Amino acid sequence: MIQKYVFGEPFETEAVTALIPASEGAPAFGSICMENGFSFSYRLAPEDIVYGLGEANRGINKRGYRYISCCSDDPIHTEDKRSLYGAHNFIIVSGAPGKASFGLFFDYPAAMTFDIGYSCREHLAVSCEKADLYLYVITGESACDIACQFRGIIGKSYIPPKFAFGYGQSRWGYASPEDFREVLQKHRQAHIPLDMLYMDIDYMEDYKDFTVNSKNFPDFQAFVEEMKRENIRLIPIIDAGVKIEQGYPVYEEGIERGYFCTREDGSEFEACVWPGMTHFPDFLKPEARKWFGHWYKVLLDAGIEGFWNDMNEPAIFFSAEEEALLKEWMQDIVEEKETFHSFNLSDRSKALPNKPEDYGRFYHEVDGKKIPHQQVHNLYGFNMTRAAAEAFADLAPDRRILLFSRASYIGMHRYGGIWTGDNMSWWSHLLLNLKMLPSLNMCGFLYIGADLGGFGSDATEDLMLRWLALGVFTPLMRNHSAAGTRRQEFYQFEHTEDFRHIIGVRYRLIPYLYSEYLKAARDDDLMFKPLAFVYPQDRIACHTEDQLVLGNEIMIAPVYTQNAIGRPVYLPEEMLFVKFLPGGAIYQETLPAGHHFVEVALNEVPLFIRKGKKIPLVDAAEYVEALDMGTLCYIGDQNAPYELTEE
Numbered sequence: 001m002i003q004k005y006v007f008g009e010p011f012e013t014e015a016v017t018a019l020i021p022a023s024e025g026a027p028a029f030g031s032i033c034m035e036n037g038f039s040f041s042y043r044l045a046p047e048d049i050v051y052g053l054g055e056a057n058r059g060i061n062k063r064g065y066r067y068i069s070c071c072s073d074d075p076i077h078t079e080d081k082r083s084l085y086g087a088h089n090f091i092i093v094s095g096a097p098g099k100a101s102f103g104l105f106f107d108y109p110a111a112m113t114f115d116i117g118y119s120c121r122e123h124l125a126v127s128c129e130k131a132d133l134y135l136y137v138i139t140g141e142s143a144c145d146i147a148c149q150f151r152g153i154i155g156k157s158y159i160p161p162k163f164a165f166g167y168g169q170s171r172w173g174y175a176s177p178e179d180f181r182e183v184l185q186k187h188r189q190a191h192i193p194l195d196m197l198y199m200d201i202d203y204m205e206d207y208k209d210f211t212v213n214s215k216n217f218p219d220f221q222a223f224v225e226e227m228k229r230e231n232i233r234l235i236p237i238i239d240a241g242v243k244i245e246q247g248y249p250v251y252e253e254g255i256e257r258g259y260f261c262t263r264e265d266g267s268e269f270e271a272c273v274w275p276g277m278t279h280f281p282d283f284l285k286p287e288a289r290k291w292f293g294h295w296y297k298v299l300l301d302a303g304i305e306g307f308w309n310d311m312n313e314p315a316i317f318f319s320a321e322e323e324a325l326l327k328e329w330m331q332d333i334v335e336e337k338e339t340f341h342s343f344n345l346s347d348r349s350k351a352l353p354n355k356p357e358d359y360g361r362f363y364h365e366v367d368g369k370k371i372p373h374q375q376v377h378n379l380y381g382f383n384m385t386r387a388a389a390e391a392f393a394d395l396a397p398d399r400r401i402l403l404f405s406r407a408s409y410i411g412m413h414r415y416g417g418i419w420t421g422d423n424m425s426w427w428s429h430l431l432l433n434l435k436m437l438p439s440l441n442m443c444g445f446l447y448i449g450a451d452l453g454g455f456g457s458d459a460t461e462d463l464m465l466r467w468l469a470l471g472v473f474t475p476l477m478r479n480h481s482a483a484g485t486r487r488q489e490f491y492q493f494e495h496t497e498d499f500r501h502i503i504g505v506r507y508r509l510i511p512y513l514y515s516e517y518l519k520a521a522r523d524d525d526l527m528f529k530p531l532a533f534v535y536p537q538d539r540i541a542c543h544t545e546d547q548l549v550l551g552n553e554i555m556i557a558p559v560y561t562q563n564a565i566g567r568p569v570y571l572p573e574e575m576l577f578v579k580f581l582p583g584g585a586i587y588q589e590t591l592p593a594g595h596h597f598v599e600v601a602l603n604e605v606p607l608f609i610r611k612g613k614k615i616p617l618v619d620a621a622e623y624v625e626a627l628d629m630g631t632l633c634y635i636g637d638q639n640a641p642y643e644l645t646e647e
C-alpha cells in the first residue's frame with residue numbers, strides 16, 4: 001500500500017508518475033516536526049536494516065552514518081564523504097522479525113539529510129530546510145516487495161540499445177581519429193571484444209557542446225561511418241555548461257531566447273568549467289529543454305547513437321564573482337596591501353570549486369517564477385538528461401539511443417542510466433561499486449556502472465582484472481580513466497590473454513544479462529538484489545553485503561582485496577559454483593549451503609547458480625551483433641525452465 005502526504009507547497013519534481021490521492025492525517029510510522037524546516041524521526045530497533053539512497057557512500061545497510069542528498073562533484077570520495085553525484089531520497093526500513101517494515105520517499109529537490117543512526121544509534125532522522133515536500137509511505141510484505149511497489153509509481157526504467165551491453169573503452173585524452181583507431185586496432189588484433197569507444201571532451205572544439213574539432217576530424221561523419229564498419233559505436237560526452245563565445249550558435253541562441261540560468265538581477269550567471277566561462281541552460285524550463293535536446297541532432301545526424309551527459313550537478317570550478325574576488329586579493333598582494341603569506345592561496349583554491357555560495361547565486365524560471373537554484377539543485381542533471389531523451393523521442397523515434405548521466409534524481413531513471421562519477425583506482429571503490437548496485441536498482445536506475453579500474457590515480461593489473469570480473473555483470477561495462485593517470489587500456493598490462501578471457505565471459509553472458517535486465521525493467525524489479533531480498537529468513541544472508549543475487553538465477557561474489565587467492569562466501573542454499581577458466585573450460589562444483597572459502601585466480605570469473613536454475617550461455621564474439629544464438633547452451637540444472645527475453 002502506498003500513501004502520499006503533502007507538506008507545504010512542494011515543488012513538482014516529476015519523480016513520481018502514478019497519480020496517488022493525498023492522504024489526510026499523519027503517517028503511521030515515525031513522527032514529523034515542522035517547527036524548524038521539516039524533520040521525520042523514527043526509533044529503529046537494533047536489528048532493523050535500512051536500505052536505499054541509491055548512489056550513496058558506505059554499505060547496503062545504510063545504518064551508522066549521516067548522508068546528505070545533494071548532487072556533488074566529488075572525485076575523491078573517501079568513506080567520510082556524505083554526498084556523491086546522485087541524490088536519491090528513497091529508503092526502506094526493513095524491520096527485524098515482528099517489527100514494522102516500510103519504505104519512504106521524500107520528494108524534495110534541495111539538500112536533504114539522512115541521519116541513519118549517526119547522531120544516535122537507534123534514531124533515524126530525515127530533515128531538510130523547508131517543509132515543502134511530498135512524502136510517500138509504502139508498506140508491503142517484505143523489503144523487496146516495498147522496493148518493487150516504489151518502482152511501480154516512478155515509471156518504467158530506461159532500456160538502452162543492445163550494443164550498450166558490450167564492452168566500452170574510454171579515456172580522457174583520446175583526441176584524434178588516430179587515437180581511436182589505435183585503441184580499436186589493439187583490441188581487434190588481440191581479439192578482445194569491443195563495442196564502444198567513448199569520446200571525452202577532447203573531440204570538441206574548445207570544449208564547446210555540439211561541436212567537433214574540425215582540424216582533428218575534417219569529416220566527422222565519415223569517421224563515425226568508418227568506426228561503424230568496424231562495428232564500433234562512438235559515444236561522445238556532452239557537458240552542461242555552454243561556452244560564452246560570440247559567434248558560437250548554441251551560446252547566441254541561448255542568450256537570444258533567454259534559456260540560461262540568471263542571477264538575481266536577471267543577467268546570465270557565469271561559471272568556469274572545462275570550456276572556460278560558461279552559462280548553464282535552464283533545464284527546468286520546458287522550452288530550454290526542447291532547445292538544448294534538439295542540439296544533439298548535430299551528432300545524431302553524423303551517425304552517433306549514444307551519449308554521456310557530464311558536469312551536470314552542475315559542477316562549478318569558480319563563478320565570475322569568485323574570480324573577481326580572487327583578482328582583488330591578488331591585486332592587494334601585488335600592491336603589498338596584504339602580505340603573500342597572510343593570504344592562504346592553497347586553502348582558497350581548494351575552497352573554490354562547487355562552492356555553496358555559487359549555487360546561491362543563480363536562479364531558474366519555472367512557470368514565470370524565479371526559483372533559487374539551491375531549492376531545486378538535485379533536479380539539474382535529471383532535466384539535462386530528460387532534455388536529451390525527449391529530443392531523441394522526436395529525432396530518432398524508431399531506435400533506442402544510449403544515454404547516461406553523472407548527476408541524477410529519481411525520475412531520471414526513465415530517461416537514461418548513470419555512471420557513478422569519478423572514482424579512484426582503489427580496492428575500496430571496487431567494493432563500493434558492488435554495494436551501490438542494489439541500492440541504485442531500488443531507486444529505478446538499471447543501466448548502471450562505475451569507471452572500471454578507477455578514474456583517478458593509478459590502476460594496477462590485478463585491480464583491473466578483479467574489477468573487470470565484477471564489471472562482467474554490470475549493464476554498463478566501461479573502462480574509463482583520467483588524463484595523467486597510468487594508462488589502463490588492457491594492452492598496457494602484461495597479461496593480454498587474461499583480459500581477453502574476462503571480457504569474453506561478459507559476451508558469453510550477454511543473453512542472460514540482457515534478459516534479466518529486460519525482465520527487471522518490465523516487472524519493476526531489481527536486477528541486483530541484496531541476499532536479504534531473496535532469503536529474508538536467513539539471518540546471515542540478511543547481513544551479507546559483499547554478495548548479490550543477479551536476476552533470478554545467480555549469485556555473484558567478486559574478489560575485492562589485493563593479493564587474495566579467493567574469498568569467503570556464504571551460501572544460503574545449495575548452489576553450483578561456476579568458474580570460467582582461462583582457455584574456455586568451465587569449472588563446476590555443487591556446494592552445500594553454508595560457509596565456504598572459494599579459490600579464484602586473477603584470470604577467472606566466478607558465479608554461483610542457484611539450486612534448480614540454469615542460465616543461457618553463448619560463444620563469445622568480438623562485438624554484440626556477432627553473438628551467435630546458434631551456439632546457445634545452458635549451464636546449471638538442465639531441467640529448469642528459463643525465460644530468454646529478447647527485444
Ligand code: GLC
Nearest residue numbers: 172200201310406421422482
Ligand atoms: C569529469 C567526468 C570524467 C571526464 C572528465 C573530463 O571529471 O566525470 O568522466 O573524463 O570530466 O571530461
